[in-house]
Amino acid sequence: MSIQSKHFLNTPESLVLDSLQGLVTQNPHLSLDAQNKVVYLTSRDRSKVALICGGGSGHEPAHAGFVGKGILAAAVCGNVFASPNPSQVKRGIELVENDKGLSLSVIIIVKNYTGDVLNFGLAKEQYAAQHPEKADRARFLIVGDDVAVSKSQGKIVGRRGLAGTVLVYKIAGALAERGGSLDQVYNVADWVSKNVATIGVGLEHCHVPGTAATQSHLSDSEIEIGMGIHNEPGNRRLSPVPPLGELVKQLLENVMSTTDTERSFVPFKGKGDRVVLLVNNLGGMSELELGGLVGEATKGLQKRGATVERVIAGTFMTSLNMPGFSLTVLLLPDGQAGAPTATEILELLDDTPNAPGWKWSAGSTPGQPSEEATTRNQAATTEGTLKIKAEDPKAFISAVQRACEALVKEEPEITRMDNIAGDGDCGLTLKDGAQAVLREVEAGRISGDDIVGSLIAISRVAEEQMGGTSGALYSIFFAALAQGFQLNNPNHSTQANLNLWTASLTSALTKLYTYTRARPPSRTLVDPLDAFITTVSDKKDLVVAIQAAADAALQTRDLEAKAGRSAYVEGDRLRTERVPDPGAWGVRTILDAFRV
The missing domain is CATH 3.40.50.10440 (Dihydroxyacetone kinase; domain 1)
Incomplete structure (x- = not known):
């Protein structure tokens, strides 16, 4: 990093x-x-x-x-x-x-x-x-x-x-x-200081203004646990970076261990503790990640048998721009002699101050993380549609899998392109969609034995798993393609031949054009898509059409952006960098997997 x-x-x-x-x-x-x-x-x-x-x-x-x-x-x-x-x-x-x-x-x-x-x-x-x-x-x-x-x-x-x-x-x-009184305030402050424990974790150190730029001492797959707030190193590193839930589990064990004689600073019992959780952004973590962390830390404490009385989250004590966070757990009093009561501590915590750095908190026990009460039928609804098989069902589904795997593999390159030509999310959006399609294939909801049902399923995946402009365009196109197989099949053929494919692709492109103003050449995904459909309709040759799409995708690197994400990027930068449009490159990647 x-x-x-x-x-x-x-x-x-x-x-x-x-x-x-x-x-x-x-x-x-x-x-x-x-x-x-x-x-x-x-x-x-x-x-x-x-x-x-x-x-x-x-x-x-x-x-x-x-x-x-x-x-x-x-x-x-x-x-x-x-x-x-x-x-x-x-x-x-x-x-x-x-x-x-x-x-x-x-x-x-x-x-x-x-x-x-x-x-x-x-x-x-x-x-x-x-x-x-x-x-x-x-x-x-x-x-x-x-x-x-x-x-x-x-x-x-x-x-x-x-x-x-x-x-x-x-x-x-x-x-x-x-x-x-002075004694009362001091005694409460002293008690809290003896019953609070914190651990920090960072993806990288911070940089101090006015000092020379430094190189990372962590690899892309490493995080450091136990970092201080003055760039002090932690006490250990983890590689690869674990999922957040597993990381939080390890951090809470460090904070609340009752058996580690070296780190059992606070008298947690292990079960039945009443606690306050403070989730702190060390300066460089996004609010999106912070929200996920709050949920995982709360669940992690509850799994340990603790009652979480308050959750406070935000940016409280940073290390400049450090990409990391800290978890703090305050153990509430349990009737010890000379200690304040838990009610007193919570009331003092809930009092609303007039200080700019203190973040809003609910002042109540957090709710339990909820799960959807109803289950959804994941199968695409295909009632009333004609089942149409691919000419070679096994070859078709193999090509779908190759296309998805190619998108996953190409994600870093597409992301690099989109960091220059757009907002940086195209590669991940396509990867999410591809991985979801692979899951649908594994579940049997996408197969070469039912082209229409498979296209409807792919359209739903694009809608739900991809999102954004790309997800909407892909969803519309595949839904229109499913329509095309039925509307352009007057003889109710149960097998998808090349003529039915070309007629359906052409009608799907026409339908897509009712929802987007982009037309080739426009430096968008329609450039290779249009080139492919036009060529396969004219030449009736899949290999030639795929090559035409690849050429059109590559040519976007020299086109003026007229639509899509690149239209908002300064033109000289696009001409200097000469990167193809990431959306167009995604279409090229998909089609290339269908070469025979």
């Missing part, structure tokens, strides 16, 4: 401050001390406990995005992946003092990284030395929730702080907003 090393910025040096200024511009209830890179709540009830956090930038929305009523009073930001200095932190403390500066009540929460612990800790101690009367009103909490760091490995330094830190912010911040 390649590492994304391009960024939108003025300069790498100004990026952090530019970002913070944008944050406060968008959120007028926040203010910025630009010199010290401190974002703070402009107006707050200063009789309440103030939470301060911070660390290196590059983890947005953490930390500044969680400043707001109900979570943090201030966040102190360093440069990318670099802790702020003690002077910055002291300024953050000063900004959250009450109006008279006499009754400081502050909790400083940092992730367990050496720079953050030292710099924030030094600032606290310096502040206490200068204001001894306030020394007992400032608390310090270190969060380490990373289960990838074993107990032996982290014997001295401890575990790294990851996205579980955000749950500490949220729950403690909500209690502070409710008016909890």
Whole structure:
């Protein structure tokens, strides 16, 4: 894989401050001390406990995005992946003092990284030395929730702080907003930090703006488990990349193991646990993938016998643009002495804050993943149609299978073409359709003994499995071809000869043209399709017609795009790249499999 090393910025040096200024511009209830890179709540009830956090930038929305009523009073930001200095932190403390500066009540929460612990800790101690009367009103909490760091490995330094830190912010911040005392807020924050566990996984590392572009250290078939949020390597790699459900199963075992003495940090029971799930995007994962991950992680916890009381998902603590995610599980209290109740934790979690980085959550127990209650008859409806056999049923079905297999094999090349000439999905769309047709063949719903029924089945596959423009065009064409076999068969022949094929193909093309304006030469799939049908109708020679289609597909590389996906692509690029139209290449691939 390649590492994304391009960024939108003025300069790498100004990026952090530019970002913070944008944050406060968008959120007028926040203010910025630009010199010290401190974002703070402009107006707050200063009789309440103030939470301060911070660390290196590059983890947005953490930390500044969680400043707001109900979570943090201030966040102190360093440069990318670099802790702020003690002077910055002291300024953050000063900004959250009450109006008279006499009754400081502050909790400083940092992730367990050496720079953050030292710099924030030094600032606290310096502040206490200068204001001894306030020394007992400032608390310090270190969060380490990373289960990838074993107990032996982290014997001295401890575990790294990851996205579980955000749950500490949220729950403690909500209690502070409710008016909890310094001891109450600190004790809840401390309890949460001791009962939360996180593991991260990435497809690749991120790139730090202003640094040289780097090469990937993972192959296309590898992922890395246990990655930190500062580009630290993980504790193991997996190859090939497992299906998401299997990957999630492994990650949850890492987080919730009751037998791994090196990683059993949280007292999970194995069955009957009540938990909160946080699914965190590390910066470069799509919302589409995130949705699938939420479903798999919820099901995975339920399969382990846990009751999932809340699911929170989104982008909370990133590693710049890292393509990856982390799973965090918070074990809710179970009546332990001195612990808050599960109801209290959930209520604090559900309180709605006014902080830009906190994502909406339902505030209720998630629903069970539903399955379709009714079953659908997968067989294509062919009642009332005449059964027409291929002249050689075995040869016909073999050709269909070869065509599908060729599309699957050609997918990377068609995708490459479509990344230049379109939106990049043509290869995968055709592959999905081809694989679905192969399944229909295996199930006996497509065969050489029933051409009409097979064409109807292929039309349905194109409609349901392909989607988009290609799926609609293929579905219309094959449905029209099935019609053609019946309308152009006045003698009710039960065998598909060449004349019936050519008449049906011609009528199907005519029908297709009522739904698309594309006409050859147009740099679309109709170019080779039209060439094939016209030639086979004229020459009555299948091999010659297939070659005509192949020539027409190749010629699309020099055509001006008049219709289809390529019409939206800048013309000079198409002329420079000289790639054939991917849809046309797909038709060529299918027809080439029917050479005899």
